[in-house]
Amino acid sequence: MATVANEIRRIGPTADRAPKGPVTIARQRRTYVVYASLCAIGLLPALVGASAAWQAAGLGLWMPGAGFVAAGGWWALLFPLTLALFVVSIIAWFWAGIVIAPLTVWLGSAALAAAATGGTIWGGAHVVVAACMAGIGYYAYRRSTNRLARDRAKAERRRAFVPASLAEVEVRAAARPDVAAREISADDLPSLRYLLDRALQPVQAFDGFDIIDQFQPAALRYQLNHMGFGLGIAQSAYTPNFAGYAHEAQRNLIEKYLLRRVWDYWVYESCWGHFNFTNFDPARHDNIMLTGWFGMHVGQYMLNSGDRRYAEKGALTFRLNARTAYEHDFHTIIGSVVDNYTRYEGQFCLFPCEPNWMYPICNHYGMTSLASHDRLFGTQYVARYLPNWLDKLDTEFTDASGTYVGLRSQLTGFEFPFPTGEAGYATFANCFAPERARRLWAIARKEIEPAIAAGADGGPRIVLPGRGLDAGNYTLNHTAAFGSIMMSAREFGDDDVAAAAQRSLDEECKPSLDGGVRRYMAGSNLANIAAATGRLMRTGDFRRSFVEGPSDATLAGPRLTGVRYPDVLVARAYSNGDDLELVLHPGTGPGERTITVERLQPAKRYALSGAKVAEVVADGGGRATFAVALNGRTAIALTPR
């Protein structure tokens, strides 16, 4: 796989304004010109002595609802109300890509104000509105100046601690778990079962998922993707030679993703965001929140399972109705990411999720999906696109503290506040730019450090300020934050931080261990997925599951297939090429279980330890079935004689 060595650019520029790249400057300049033109057009009716209605409409172009000030009297109360409505319309814009929402509110209010205005306008209207504009402009300027000062101070602090922190990270992240000796502990299996329970139900069923809306973080697609990531990491790290229900669970999630209810948000966003009323193909224009995430998901499954079915033409078809289907496969999903990076290459390079809104975090998913494709099919997409992508990330999407901005408007060039941080980016960057990822984590871990305090048992835990926000169901709690921190800490071998996050989950997030399944009742399904994944991960597991995968010998070796869930829980299934090492646990109580192993050499004799017989002979199809007594942790070894 091609990764590019890179350095985070020097943080904390000495310029007297926030850093902006050339594309951002050009877009913002265009926005200012359009706005200035609107103001000039809005002033024209007053200059030429047009009717009061036209003057009110013109004033309405200065600010949303400003025309109501011209209408005078009680109508003026609609000015602040319209401004509030405008804020809501902006939210609708980036909640669901409704580009027309703010336009409708702004221009619609101007028209309504014109209709509401009598024979004359209120005399002080233009002065009052101009004063409001100046006030808002001054507030924005002050806010920007204060933020710049804060960011500079933050950059100084980072400069001081990054070298030492990075040195520690380099050491910890270099430790590689011994893949030949890994197994899921009895304590961690209940977390895996949280994922398996949901993934092994029928494809059409979504029990155990949060179903709220399909536009934003609680959408089913994000739950499916991250559940797939968790199962893929378990497969890669612990059970590369277990097909059976492990593969079935991952395929179920991919099949669920193709159901219309999961992706038809794009039908709406195409209409009201792209003004496209005919082609609703979700893997075509923008929508990296689908293509990047789903590309990672499918690529990870194929890499760790050896199953290449989703590379076949039409294997990932999105069916809209009986007449219309959008035929895709892994190559075309990744092809969409590639096409969009090419289309926007001379602009921001990073491309939008919803129409207009570009999120660096989703573009990290996108670049990871390219890395997975490179690993699987020998393409060079990362080498081709990463240098420009990183350059744009640094110049167009990085603030004065060195942090990536949360999101930027593609149309206007303006940044909008969005709670992201180095920890979240670091895990993904580790898949395609590991040097940079370690630097990101070197920053994150030191900024988490002040929040680590003694927990109820005296051990360290993380105490986060406020009530938190669980984006998985829009409730106030810290479950998702603890889960995410634990994932990042695990990826870089920071076990102390991971343990502190785990303790916080256990003390603060209403843990429950019922029926052999661990869950945190305070959190959403998405937050529980992160907590389960973080619990299963060890150093480098995230990266390995997306861009390395098991060795060819391991994937070609014998594999466990015929076990029932949850009767038999598989904690380890690993082959060196011709043998098979298993660790099994009973999931529903002790007893004798029958298991099947495939991909043995036909008619060959194998020695067995840990089973009820000491030897098996593979049949003509390379299969063998035998009984084992499961009374707790049971290690089984199958070796050719």
Next chain:
Amino acid sequence: MDTGAARTFNTAMACCAFAVFVLSQLLAPFVWVRRRLFGEHAVPNVAVAWSLADAGSAPVAPRRISPRARRVLFAAVAVELAIGAAAFASVAPARTGDAWIEAAAFDGAWCRGIVNMLGGSTDGNRSE
């Protein structure tokens, strides 16, 4: 801890949590009033509690709006409608006859123009 550190804690998992944040700020006063009136509303997450083994007896989500709250909601909407109607009734007669006719004519022309334009009529902007 400074705000910068707090940003790090909110590690990104999905797009647009900011939308939720802004919306929550707008809704915060209403949430506060609801809490004051009806107390904390702690409903366990049924989705998280679900398990495959118990799939046959999956718990049913409790009604999110109680009948009492629904009655209060209807009453509040009725009062708001009454206030709105009263306000309209008091404002409308205050206009002079000429101004009212002029405004009504403007409204009609504007609407007709938009309707014609959407319908593809070439004289979409004509007011007659």
